[in-house]
């Protein structure tokens with residue numbers, strides 16, 4: 001059992017001054033420091049002035065297999081970026097070995113990320129994810145819009161999925177990702193989602209990331225048209241957005257981006273209890289615009305903040321992601337947005353990924369960070385924790401001190 005007494009326990013909605021946490025694998029109780037000193041005496045660990053105890057952060061969307069990218073890919077617009085991914089894919093994938101991917105999982109840990117959702121295109125990141133100290137929701141990605149290739153692609157997907165299901169370790173959750181509405185045939189989607197439903201697996205998908213995707217799914221036009229004609233000899237989108245979303249009606253899913261989702265699609269996402277993953281840095285670098293979080297809040301859609309992969313980000317850091325989000329939505333009231341961002345990387349992400357962490361309350365997993373700050377405490381701590389520098393001194397996952 002560990003008893004940490006801190007200057008502040010930070011949660012998105014409540015700031016507890018001079019409080020501590022008692023935990024083993026899960027949180028046992030939260031109480032004022034004086035009370036804990038009286039009860040536990042020398043067993044208490046005093047964290048002292050400027051200490052902040054908070055939940056470990058949850059990054060719902062990352063592509064570890066692309067962690068070798070620094071400046072290889074073309075930023076600014078979606079189609080040139082996609083073309084640069086296709087022409088550099090082999091080199092990027094081959095130059096990211098286990099060590100490179102482990103480096104990425106450690107970088108996330110150093111940034112306070114104690115759980116993440118990894119979208120795996122090839123299964124090359126399985127070992128790095130299995131060895132990572134964090135909780136990992138491992139999304140085996142299904143891709144393939146050509147019906148002639150459907151069986152072979154599904155078989156490949158299944159093999160990766162089954163391999164991940166062989167990986168038995170606590171905190172590792174084999175899951176399913178559908179790449180996107182434009183890249184996966186509906187027969188494959190139906191098959192994969194039936195499997196997900198029967199086996200209660202978590203599901204994620206990219207959705208409405210770019211203007212090109214919007215145009216292509218709406219009327220088979222736009223920048224995707226020459227792309228699909230040249231690469232895949234297709235002149236029609238694999239799905240309309242509406243048909244695509246309907247397939248997910250009884251499988252609550254994390255949809256990444258949704259920057260170009262329309263009102264009707266958002267209403268479907270809301271009604272069916274789906275979650276949107278907000279990746280502001282990725283969206284900016286690929287020229288995809290800004291997610292309208294006000295519309296999401298009006299429609300009561302849960303949204304969470306994620307980093308995406310190094311293919312469309314310069315870092316895997318949710319503090320940085322929250323900071324960019326805070327500045328990219330200038331019309332949102334500052335403090336409520338900061339609080340919502342904190343919920344999005346803790347309690348809301350945990351709910352969306354069905355993880356027993358992200359909350360400082362009894363019976364939740366003790367996935368905790370100890371931060372050190374050097375500024376006076378105010379009731380605007382949610383903002384300061386995003387904008388001011390801090391040090392992450394210790395990290396606990398399921399009560400075990402990882403660093």
Ligand SMILES: [Zn+2]
Pocket residue numbers: 061063119206256308309
């Ligand atoms: Zn992605």
